[in-house]
Amino acid sequence: MSTPQLPNLLDSLGTGRGRGRRRGRGRGGLGENHEDNQEKKDRVVQKTDEDASVSRMSAVEMGYLDDPFARAFIYDPPIPRRYPIINRGTYVRTAAIDTLVNKFLAADRGAQKQIISLGAGSDTRYFRIISKDPTVKLVYHELDFPTNVAQKISAIQHTPSLLAVIRSTLSTPSDLQITAHALTSPTYNIHPLDLRTLAIDPSTSAPPPLPTLPHLSTGAPTLLLSECCLIYLSPHDADSILATLATSLIPPSTPLALILYEPIRPHDPFGRVMISNLAARGIHLQTLQKYSSLSRQRARLRSAGFVDGQAAADVDFIWGRWVGEAEKERVAGLEMLDELEEWVLLARHYCVAWGWRDGVGEGGGLFGTAWEGVVGQEGNDEGEGID
Amino acid sequence: MSDLDKAIAQLRACRPIPEAQVRELCYKARELLIEEGNVVGVDAPVTICGDIHGQFHDLMELFRVGGDVPDTNYLFMGDFVDRGFYSLESFLLLLCLKVRYPDRITLIRGNHESRQITTVYGFYDECLRKYGSANVWRYCCDVFDYLALGALVTGASTKLEATGAGFAESYPQNSMPADDLDIEIEILNSNGDIMNRFPRSQPQAPSTPKPEPSSSPILGTPARTGPAGTGASGSSSGSLSNDGGAVLCVHGGLSPLIDTVDKIRLLDRKQEVPHEGAMCDLLWSDPDEIDGWGLSPRGAGFLFGADIVKHFNHKNDISLIARAHQLVMEGFKEMFDSTIVTVWSAPNYCYRCGNVAAILELGEDGSNGGYVARSNGDAGRKAEREPRGAPGRRYRVFEAAPQDSRGMPAKKPVADYFL
Ligand SMILES: C[S@@+](CC[C@H](N)C(=O)[O-])C[C@H]1O[C@@H](n2cnc3c(N)ncnc32)[C@H](O)[C@@H]1O
Numbered sequence: 001m002s003t004p005q006l007p008n009l010l011d012s013l014g015t016g017r018g019r020g021r022r023r024g025r026g027r028g029g030l031g032e033n034h035e036d037n038q039e040k041k042d043r044v045v046q047k048t049d050e051d052a053s054v055s056r057m058s059a060v061e062m063g064y065l066d067d068p069f070a071r072a073f074i075y076d077p078p079i080p081r082r083y084p085i086i087n088r089g090t091y092v093r094t095a096a097i098d099t100l101v102n103k104f105l106a107a108d109r110g111a112q113k114q115i116i117s118l119g120a121g122s123d124t125r126y127f128r129i130i131s132k133d134p135t136v137k138l139v140y141h142e143l144d145f146p147t148n149v150a151q152k153i154s155a156i157q158h159t160p161s162l163l164a165v166i167r168s169t170l171s172t173p174s175d176l177q178i179t180a181h182a183l184t185s186p187t188y189n190i191h192p193l194d195l196r197t198l199a200i201d202p203s204t205s206a207p208p209p210l211p212t213l214p215h216l217s218t219g220a221p222t223l224l225l226s227e228c229c230l231i232y233l234s235p236h237d238a239d240s241i242l243a244t245l246a247t248s249l250i251p252p253s254t255p256l257a258l259i260l261y262e263p264i265r266p267h268d269p270f271g272r273v274m275i276s277n278l279a280a281r282g283i284h285l286q287t288l289q290k291y292s293s294l295s296r297q298r299a300r301l302r303s304a305g306f307v308d309g310q311a312a313a314d315v316d317f318i319w320g321r322w323v324g325e326a327e328k329e330r331v332a333g334l335e336m337l338d339e340l341e342e343w344v345l346l347a348r349h350y351c352v353a354w355g356w357r358d359g360v361g362e363g364g365g366l367f368g369t370a371w372e373g374v375v376g377q378e379g380n381d382e383g384e385g386i387d
Numbered sequence: 388m389s390d391l392d393k394a395i396a397q398l399r400a401c402r403p404i405p406e407a408q409v410r411e412l413c414y415k416a417r418e419l420l421i422e423e424g425n426v427v428g429v430d431a432p433v434t435i436c437g438d439i440h441g442q443f444h445d446l447m448e449l450f451r452v453g454g455d456v457p458d459t460n461y462l463f464m465g466d467f468v469d470r471g472f473y474s475l476e477s478f479l480l481l482l483c484l485k486v487r488y489p490d491r492i493t494l495i496r497g498n499h500e501s502r503q504i505t506t507v508y509g510f511y512d513e514c515l516r517k518y519g520s521a522n523v524w525r526y527c528c529d530v531f532d533y534l535a536l537g538a539l540v541t542g543a544s545t546k547l548e549a550t551g552a553g554f555a556e557s558y559p560q561n562s563m564p565a566d567d568l569d570i571e572i573e574i575l576n577s578n579g580d581i582m583n584r585f586p587r588s589q590p591q592a593p594s595t596p597k598p599e600p601s602s603s604p605i606l607g608t609p610a611r612t613g614p615a616g617t618g619a620s621g622s623s624s625g626s627l628s629n630d631g632g633a634v635l636c637v638h639g640g641l642s643p644l645i646d647t648v649d650k651i652r653l654l655d656r657k658q659e660v661p662h663e664g665a666m667c668d669l670l671w672s673d674p675d676e677i678d679g680w681g682l683s684p685r686g687a688g689f690l691f692g693a694d695i696v697k698h699f700n701h702k703n704d705i706s707l708i709a710r711a712h713q714l715v716m717e718g719f720k721e722m723f724d725s726t727i728v729t730v731w732s733a734p735n736y737c738y739r740c741g742n743v744a745a746i747l748e749l750g751e752d753g754s755n756g757g758y759v760a761r762s763n764g765d766a767g768r769k770a771e772r773e774p775r776g777a778p779g780r781r782y783r784v785f786e787a788a789p790q791d792s793r794g795m796p797a798k799k800p801v802a803d804y805f806l
Contacts, residue, residue, distance in 0.1 A: 048806040051803075051804075051806040052805075052806055055803075055805065055806075082803060083508070083803065084507065086803045086805075089805055090805065093805060228805065228806055263804070263805070268741070269716065269740070269741025269742060270739070270740055270741040271741075272741060273735060273738075273739055273740070273741040273802075274739070274804060277738065277739065277801075277802050277804070278804060281801070283806070332684075332686060333686070335507065336504075336507070336685065336686050336687065337685060337686070338469075338498070338499065338504065338508060338685070339713075339714055339736075340684055340685060340713075341713055341714040341715070342714055342736065342737065342740060345714070345740055346739075350805055
């Protein structure tokens with residue numbers, strides 16, 4: 001596959017192009033103010049990655065997670081220690097997504113697979129997967145803002161062990177192309193991309209051209225990940241990004257699945273305090289009201305085209321039901337939780353949701369088989385979602 | 388103004404006092420605490436408070452709602468420190484008040500009053516940050532070792548004296564009981580308005596199902612953490628006395644190694660909280676809807692069921708156990724036919740949980756001309772005994788203090804979330 005470069009997205013970030021709806025605004029005045037504001041807001045969102053990677057590092061240091069790669073993405077040491085309750089939550093979040101991802105990779109093992117991680121930030125999942133099994137047939141794509149991508153690439157360039165992991169998957173070293181702005185290879189790619197450029201209204205008569213993602217496979221069974229990413233986008237953008245991915249970038253005939261990890265239940269006292277505390281930091285959980293419950297998350301997956309299966313579970317449920325007894329004992333033994341009610345409260349406000357479509361022909365039914373037996377949380381919690 | 392009063396004034400303004408003064412204070416406090424038994428005797432009236440956790444501004448709100456020391460007689464059931472940003476100021480203020488008014492404030496130990504827990508949950512780091520060394524933390528931990536393990540409140544009345552309070556707007560009009568009814572439970576908001584009342588069920592009357600009291604209409608949402616408040620006790624069996632029986636206060640709960648209050652008195656408490664054993668259990672255990680004893684998911688202490696509580700209370704002539712230790716969204720929660728209550732006094736716990744807080748007021752039984760029937764919780768003193776009516780209970784429910792309201796340092800606390 002040739003590797004046409006992305007339109008120069010770095011240049012597009014600050015000025016001119018960018019989100020369609022910004023185009024056409026005059027210079028100066030309202031327009032520029034709006035852009036300044038937008039940039040400020042984007043910077044806050046970009047910084048959330050630091051929270052995630054610091055939490056990951058804290059959980060690794062305390063023995064919750066085994067992740068030798070986490071430290072490479074700590075840009076601002078020393079890392080503050082997180083409370084045990086946060087460490088446990090980080091553990092469940094990572095373990096839950098790992099469970100679904102590993103089952104996907106294990107199903108129909110010889111077949112080529114693809115993972116696209118939206119707002120991947122400093123996530124280390126690719127390195128963890130490959131270091132465990134360098135032979136896995138997988139092409140991995142990470143999408144994030146150019147700023148985040150540049151930072152990640154720089155960290156990779158300075159960390160021989162990370163480079164070694166990537167190289168272990170390549171037949172020729174020259175397959176790996178690294179610039180300050182992007183990393184591409186037949187197996188691992190980090191694309192600088194404001195996801196909102198994918199929020200294309202299909203009804204527009206002349207839709208802007210889609211960005212091309214080097215090494216994107218249109219035929220391999222593909223897993224989309226949104227680990228605390230789409231929640232920061234407007235409901236409209238979040239929905240149309242999924243639509244673009246599920247129809248234009250990956251054709252409907254290809255088996256496709258999505259795993260979401262994000263907060264839920266905004267209407268009870270904990271949820272309300274969460275919203276206002278984060279708002280005080282400039283963080284807005286934009287899709288939270290619309291996708292406020294497990295039921296609504298399942299419905300969301302269905303209407304986004306993941307018609308062959310949808311399930312969801314909150315972190316409290318996952319800790320109780322997915323984590324084996326021995327592992328639970330190990331994790332509970334790492335640090336003493338002083339307040340269990342607080343844990344349950346916190347854990348009920350985050351969920352993992354997953355859904356899939358089978359596509360047609362070969363590879364059909366892959367996700368259904370892979371995730372058979374993964375228990376979702378049944379029942380309608382719509383009431384909790386809408387108060 | 389004495390040095391102590393100056394220290395109190397300074398701490399009330401949420402400003403730490405110098406290290407040398409902390410040292411002296413802790414020394415004096417130890418002298419005082421060493422004289423207290425493991426189970427402190429406290430006379431009603433008393434206001435019982437649960438976890439504070441360094442939420443200094445909310446502690447000030449608690450004093451506003453419950454009255455100031457020494458006007459109000461207070462009993463704090465531990466967990467003064469950790470999690471909040473002002474553990475130091477909160478604990479030192481309470482300690483100053485203890486030294487200044489030893490008979491008007493009782494402090495017992497919580498599971499966070501421990502060297503090990505405070506290094507994980509914030510108090511150690513806070514001392515280091517505020518003083519540049521761990522000395523103050525060490526002084527405080529030495530005091531922790533001397534804190535009593537429990538308290539026994541006697542002389543509480545079954546009758547609730549009227550406060551002259553008005554009714555809150557949210558008060559359910561149709562359920563307002565007639566004034567001469569014997570009120571067992573009254574719930575007030577932070578303005579002192581009555582939000583709800585529950586009459587004592589009459590001795591021989593067939594037990595009529597009571598409305599399930601929801602303690603906190605101010606939460607605005609239905610409780611999600613199980614039944615709020617109480618299933619008010621119908622256990623009054625017509626004792627003519629107004630003596631509400633003794634109330635045992637501990638931070639956590641009971642222990643399988645402790646079947647009488649006297650056994651608590653026999654423990655050697657002057658040590659770091661052990662990982663197991665009776666002392667650990669008293670500070671770590673939780674009541675739960677089980678039969679008998681169960682393993683605690685906390686990794687310390689036990690779970691205990693209604694049968695355990697009822698048996699213990701009967702054997703020790705106790706009408707109610709008051710404990711803290713567990714977050715309850717409504718501020719308080721009575722369980723097991725009102726034989727045990729959890730009181731939680733840290734509103735919006737960790738600046739994140741969205742809960743309200745409560746304190747529990749027990750009135751004084753004046754019916755015997757002020758004579759207080761000393762119930763020392765001695766086991767088996769009276770072989771056959773009428774079970775006593777539980778004391779009348781007035782809960783005052785309050786919300787988190789506005790952070791910037793009192794000209795005190797109001798560093799915006801950052802609560803962690805998963806981002
Ligand atoms: C909270 S972090 C999560 C990072 C990672 N998924 C994890 O769980 O560790 C959110 C990430 O989404 C990215 N993100 C949010 N909005 C985005 C957008 N419009 N385009 C690209 N990336 C975005 C942010 O830059 C950030 O790296």
